[in-house]
Amino acid sequence: MTGQTHSPIIEVAGRGLAPIIQLIGIYVFFHGHYGPGGGFQGGVLLAAGVLLLRMTVGAENSQAHVAAKRTLTNCAIGAVIFVGTGIVAILGGGYFLDYAHLPVQWLEPAYMRYYGILFVELGITLGVMTGLITIYDDILEVDYA
Amino acid sequence: MIAQNSPALIPVLYLLAAIIIPITGYFRAGSAFYVAVLTSAAVFVVSLLGLQEVLTNGTISYHLAGWMPPLGIELVLDPLSAFISLLISFSALMVIIYAKDNVAMELPEKVMPFYSVSMLLLGGLAGMTLTGDLFNLYVFLEIAAIAGYALLAIGNKRAPFSAFRYLTLGTAGAAFYLMGVAFIFISTGTLNMVDIASVLPEVQDQTAVIVGLVLIVLGLAVKMGLFPIHQWLPDAYTYASSTATVLIAPIGTKVAAYVLIRVLTIYEFPTFIETLTWVAAASIIAGSILAIAQKDIKRMLAYSSVANIGYITLGITLANPLAFIGALMHILNHAMMKLVLFMAAGGILNKMGTLSMSRMRGFPTVMPITTFAFIIALLSMVGIPPTGGFFSKIYLLLGAIETESWFFVFAILLSTLLAVAYLFRFINIAFFRPYEKSDDKKIIQSSELTLAFGQVSPDQSPKEFESMKRNEMSLLMLIPVLIVAIGIILVGVFNGMIIQNLLNLAIPDFFVAYVN
């Protein structure tokens, strides 16, 4: 499973499907405000695309797509985006995670919440995607050096 | 501003440190420790400020995301939660300082993730302490639990399996908790604790509400390690690395006990909770008896944890002010005792290479200062007057006598006698068995981590050996042990002050306020 498969059909199908899954993931992420979807589902779909590549073309060959040694750091960055937003809101004089006190005063509060949600969901997407890939890599001991 | 925001800052700073550590660790591996120490110190200061704010201006209710409580999530910093969060941040600071040398010795390859995971554990526990929302409590509980599983899984060969058993039990406990919350939510329509308390008189006679409480208590009992479901605790504590045990043992189970107080406060301590008192009494007796039968120090301490969590639960469920103060005092005392005992045990394991009681001969001459701290903590566990343990037991006893429940008085006294037994067993082995020459050989052979003993050969002259035998823990490990050991005595001396100024305020309103 960590190695490359020997069947060309599987490999071609994997290579072809993974970008489509990831495209759907991005769509789902941005569609979250208007219908079912959002940061978490988008992140899971993006992660599923990467895992499909990991399984079909082999862990070594898919390193160029998402490197195993960077996933944990990226997951942390995703979480920092979320927690950092909250801290910035405290510095802006509000409660923790109060988007109405973010330092972008030219927007009216409702739209600040709108973009605040979008920004936070960006953090969720990045964090969930890389976090799930990290767990998979660790279970299968994908080499990361 | 810091004091006003302290309810949010206490957990969030820990979590922020946890996620910053991998990022800085990616560039410089050695930075993890400094981030962790700085954060623990900062949180300690913040929780001190928060406590001061609470004592002067009353309870802080912090509305996360700026929404009023039934809509948003509320964090509550009242005297009780301020007390517990101060305790958490204090022991966190001590443990993180202590951990530096120990982690470098025990887990040299995993320094960075260790600090990150321990920060997650602390953040989860602090969040559990402060939150006023039942579902948010579940989220923080899971953060703490996942960090705990990971920490306990590193250790000797048997550690992953014991951690796995803890995981299955803990997940079942969390599922029970969530199911209980679901029943309460369906019957009351709200998740905020204050709100539930105000709705509860209308729906009190529905079975769903009561079963919800029972399920929540069952879920928490797993986390606390009460008697019938305590099996995960000794295994997990014994096989894990000593740093992880030091981090989890003093505060992990106590926070679950504290959450029990919070949940029972919603219900104003219903009478059917008396069953739990009997469970607690069984826990005290069984824990003490099993502790005596153990050969390994860490295992003995783990079983005595079961007994002590029994004391705390007993104090909570007796539901009168005296016993309640006793329980809170015991949370403080027991956390400090376990801090010293497990820290010392970690040092012993590193220097002597063994934790088996029967091979402790000569241990006082090798590590005199550690022995001093160890004995103080054991005295506190038994309840000898100048130490803090005496006063918490006195309050528990007074509480039990006030409700005229003589069986519980008997259980506390019996357990004290048993505690004396294991104290003397240790003293007997450590001080009164003659120190034999052959023991040196044993120590040398058994200790793989030996640093100073490495050059000593058994054939050297006794005098030469005497001078090289002193093998204390490193200074960075010794300082926290001594601070906490002195703290135990200080808590004993100033117990009246602590109770009057802090714990009296923490008693729920429906108990008659106890004036010292």
Place this chain on the structure above:
Amino acid sequence: MYTVADLPARGDLNAPAQQITNAAGTPVAGAYYIQNAYKDAKTPNMVCVVLADYRSTDTMGELIVVFAGAIGCFFVLRRKRS
């Protein structure tokens, strides 16, 4: 098992969780969210608003849990290659 029979029936509009104000007079969160989610954040998907605004701390906890799982697995499983 016996307890669930005592719960409000499924889809019951009179269940406590579906009211506008509860027995003690405080607003019930669910109904408030439905009425005000669009006003407060201009976002039609109520679940999204509740997730990322009203109860954003839960979501932060969720993300931290994912991170905890990732670093927990890293801590438990990853070892230096010789």
Place this chain on the structure above:
Amino acid sequence: MLELIEGHYAYFFLMLLFMIGIYAMMMKRNLMKKIMGMSMIQSATIMVWIVSAYKDGGTIPVMDPNISLDNPDLYLNPLPHTLMLTAIVVAVVTLGVSFALAVSVYRNYNTLDENELLDRTKEQ
């Protein structure tokens, strides 16, 4: 009686599922089977919340310009949905950590059978 069943059959099924999960966690000897039982318990708990959010005649909690927002009876309750979104994530990550521990156990003992593991941990 029939009303009771019609209103509550979902709860009964879910309690049954919860029992099955508990049974699997206690009785099954293979660690993977225990993990499966764990995921069943979590699913059952999540479903109980979802059932509690259902309203007769309510639509999904996404704003529809044709349906008035003022009458909350016309939309499902979004709160349990949100909470369960979080709970699902937590469940998945717990499963991930449990796999990590199971793999770690297998590395040390080369078996996943609980009885054998208990024997081997005792004899040392």
Place this chain on the structure above:
Amino acid sequence: MHWQIEFLLFAILIVAALIALNLRNLLAAVVTLTIFSFMVALLMISMGAVDVGFTEAVVGAGIVGIYFVAAIFKTTRKSED
């Protein structure tokens, strides 16, 4: 008509759970568990929780399945009970 479909889904759910627990071959059990997850997702959608149903479908049938297969690949495929 609505509640009959739901009843059927619940029945499949329970049966899938029991089969997953009783299969000796862990890989087959995992596939059955994926069916179980998918039934849960369908039930959620039939109760109007589209977001949650979507998540459960993506997670339960996708990620958890992958993790299970990965863990079984790393350990063993046979089960004693």
